Amino acid sequence: MKKTLLSFSLNEQFLPSKTYAIKDQITLIDKPLIKSHVSESFKSDETIAIICLKGKIKGNINFKSYESQNSSMIIILSNQIVDVEYVSKDFKAIFIIMSNQFSQDLAIDERFRVFMSIQKNPCVTLNELERQSLIEYCEIVKKTILNHNNPYSLKSIKHITKAFFYGFGYHIHITGNLQHQKQQQEILVEKFLNLLQKYYCDQREIGFYSNKLNVTPKYLSKIVKECSGISAVRWVENHVVIEAKSLLKFTDLTIQQVSNKLNFPSQSFFGKYFKRLEGISPSNYRNSQ
Incomplete structure (x- = not known):
């Protein structure tokens, strides 16, 4: 039977889970339960980062096969086609979904090099320091979103995300001389x-x-x-x-x-x-x- 290509949908992919979101700009889902059916296919309209904490997930991104296990991260870029083939029963992960506007507003230097790095290798293994730093970043984002009285929550999260990248995240997805200015x-x-x-x-x-x-x-x-x-x-x-x-x-x-x-x-x-x-x-x- 022919598969159907869907747009990415939280309701289609996950059982009801604790979700942290702000103004449809960034959504963080902490260790959701993925629906029992696998072999789902979708086209991403946003950037999706999956921090794999336990278990295994296998599939294709733009028709190339990838496998991710505990202590790894997958980044799916906007407009990429994702075909999920297998998710282990013990799979646990944190999902971060960023709108195109949110990603653009970060205005990261070396953005082109990061983009090329992700294109070539969307799945990377994390060492313990990288894994723990990503978890801590997620905790800060959650606390910021939960502070409903702060009118600058979205702006704060953008700055937190940008600061995280410059302070640590560039280790994961960047190549070449970091002193080189964008040409x-x-x-x-x-x-x-x-x-x-x-x-x-x-x-x-x-x-x-x-x-x-x-x-x-x-x-x-x-x-x-x-x-x-x-x-x-x-x-x-x-x-x-x-x-x-x-x-x-x-x-x-x-x-x-x-x-x-x-x-x-x-x-x-x-x-x-x-x-x-x-x-x-x-x-x-x-x-x-």
């Missing part, structure tokens, strides 16, 4: 990736993005490759293929309808594009799921 090239790549997230279903030509960024296609391709290690063309292809896989796996759209939705000139062109990148035809991929 204009990295800002350009961030803008490219933001545009790509918005237009990839309709626009696959690098010239479209370079035109919007007021640079040449050659320059954009060069900078994207230098900063991210992945070519601009490959970034586009990755986005298109992930969306194609999602539509093939989680919907009943025909191959022609998937082709149309992704703005390919024909089903044949889409089939060749998909097979070139994945080594399998769209129909065979669908039948294998």
Whole structure:
């Protein structure tokens, strides 16, 4: 039976649990009981951090397999596709769900490098100091949310989160020289990736993005490759293929309808594009799921 791709929902994923939330900006769920059914799939609309304290969880993020056990952390970025395959009965974790607005308001320096680090490795093992520091951060957030008389609670939590990152969290997800200031090239790549997230279903030509960024296609391709290690063309292809896989796996759209939705000139062109990148035809991929 074909799975259904849902938006992330607290009610769908968890039994009633102690939840701490403020203005739909940040939600903290302390060791919730996950519903007994597994093999759930959803597309994240927000950033979700899962601090695994005990047990095991297995699944896929953007169709890549990951496994997380006690003393580890998973970060799921907005618009990523998550397929949960297994959750052990003794699984315990703290879930932190941050809206896109909350994440943007943090205005973290080295944001691009953190983003790239999470893209490459969303699941990291924590040592005891890292684990305890994250738990302490969560306790401070909970106490701040519970202080209903404080009109600056949300602002306080943003500052606490930013301070936590600069004081400790950067150890977990960052690479390279921390003294290096964000370069204009990295800002350009961030803008490219933001545009790509918005237009990839309709626009696959690098010239479209370079035109919007007021640079040449050659320059954009060069900078994207230098900063991210992945070519601009490959970034586009990755986005298109992930969306194609999602539509093939989680919907009943025909191959022609998937082709149309992704703005390919024909089903044949889409089939060749998909097979070139994945080594399998769209129909065979669908039948294998």
